[in-house]
Amino acid sequence: MMEIRIDKVKLSKLPQTDLTKIPFGRVFTDHMFIMEYKNGSWQNARIEGVRSIPMHPANLTLHYGQSIFEGMKASKNEDGVPLLFRADMHAARMNASAKRMCMPTIDPALFVEAVRQLVSMERDWIPGDEGSALYIRPFMFATDEFLGVAPSESYVFIILTLPVAPYYSHPVKLLASTDYIRAAKGGVGEAKTAGNYAASLLASKEAKQKGFDQVLWLDGRDFKYVQEVGTMNIFFVINDKVITPPTDGAILKGITRDSFLHILKDKGYAVEIRPISMDEVVEAYQNDQLQEVFGAGTAAVAVDVQQIGYKDHLIELNPRKDSLAQLLKKEINGLRSGKIEDRYGWTEPVYEVENV
Numbered sequence: 001m002m003e004i005r006i007d008k009v010k011l012s013k014l015p016q017t018d019l020t021k022i023p024f025g026r027v028f029t030d031h032m033f034i035m036e037y038k039n040g041s042w043q044n045a046r047i048e049g050v051r052s053i054p055m056h057p058a059n060l061t062l063h064y065g066q067s068i069f070e071g072m073k074a075s076k077n078e079d080g081v082p083l084l085f086r087a088d089m090h091a092a093r094m095n096a097s098a099k100r101m102c103m104p105t106i107d108p109a110l111f112v113e114a115v116r117q118l119v120s121m122e123r124d125w126i127p128g129d130e131g132s133a134l135y136i137r138p139f140m141f142a143t144d145e146f147l148g149v150a151p152s153e154s155y156v157f158i159i160l161t162l163p164v165a166p167y168y169s170h171p172v173k174l175l176a177s178t179d180y181i182r183a184a185k186g187g188v189g190e191a192k193t194a195g196n197y198a199a200s201l202l203a204s205k206e207a208k209q210k211g212f213d214q215v216l217w218l219d220g221r222d223f224k225y226v227q228e229v230g231t232m233n234i235f236f237v238i239n240d241k242v243i244t245p246p247t248d249g250a251i252l253k254g255i256t257r258d259s260f261l262h263i264l265k266d267k268g269y270a271v272e273i274r275p276i277s278m279d280e281v282v283e284a285y286q287n288d289q290l291q292e293v294f295g296a297g298t299a300a301v302a303v304d305v306q307q308i309g310y311k312d313h314l315i316e317l318n319p320r321k322d323s324l325a326q327l328l329k330k331e332i333n334g335l336r337s338g339k340i341e342d343r344y345g346w347t348e349p350v351y352e353v354e355n356v
């Protein structure tokens with residue numbers, strides 16, 4: 001495997017950072033991993049200080065959007081050792097996104113090793129309190145300076161890390177959009193690619209103006225079947241059955257979703273992975289059979305849904321403190337902090353790297 005060169009910053013920003021007051025997404029640790037793709041291979045892998053990157057105005061990404069990312073977390077166990085969670089799955093999904101967007105893949109072993117070395121270096125940035133973590137953002141974008149619509153021949157891959165405070169998520173209100181769609185089969189909905197999020201902003205803005213927090217996306221053909229929420233997959237509990245739509249090509253294959261499915265099956269819940277329509281959800285609600293709705297994603301783990309607007313209907317739920325969503329969240333956070341035994345082999349400790 002390619003060697004990772006390390007160029008440490010002289011002065012850490014950590015002493016001037018109050019880890020108890022960190023707004024999400026704005027505070028970065030001292031170092032980043034970076035490598036470039038040129039002449040058909042990844043080159044020059046290194047960890048260095050976080051810095052701006054000079055960019056030509058004709059950079060392909062700016063014009064045609066070849067850009068993908070991942071989002072993962074490392075938290076500390078009771079001995080202060082950072083734990084990665086399903087890093088191999090994130091590496092695999094990054095490569096699946098890369099293939100869809102005509103971008104080069106990365107050796108999964110290099111991806112995971114880069115994350116490990118960076119997390120090892122930045123371990124002191126991980127806040128100690130339960131639920132907080134280092135958010136890890138690997139991403140790749142095109143760097144050719146060329147105004148032609150064609151796959152770039154050069155790319156940059158970077159991993160940024162950010163300390164994040166425990167995410168106390170309030171129950172959310174969702175608007176099932178019948179005006180906009182997020183993804184259709186054959187499109188790029190399954191790829192974690194930048195344009196999907198740009199495409200969702202107007203729908204989100206309008207949903208907020210109507211008093212909702214986020215958009216519940218429906219299928220791109222008939223506005224009938226449920227897909228997912230902005231950055232979360234969705235689960236319904238109807239008549240004691242846990243239902244989530246199948247990832248059919250237009251839905252992001254969430255790793256939290258997958259983890260929930262494993263845990264639910266292990267705990268003996270009745271789980272159904274099948275298309276679910278808004279008509280079915282409304283009917284279940286009217287018959288008092290809709291027990292719970294929740295979102296699943298790395299950032300918040302699980303979020304209770306308290307309201308869904310759909311056409312003339314307003315579904316009102318009263319999420320309980322001991323909801324299934326909260327139970328699943330506790331389970332995942334327990335695995336992440338090493339407090340619950342990991343029978344799945346999902347977590348891996350990051351011990352200090354010798355050469356750092």
Ligand SMILES: *Cc1c(COP(=O)(O)O)cnc(C)c1O
Nearest residue numbers: 231232233252254255256297298
């Ligand atoms: C990242 C993401 C998710 C959640 O995936 P996780 O792997 O669970 O974090 C769900 N939907 C979309 C659109 C996403 O970008």
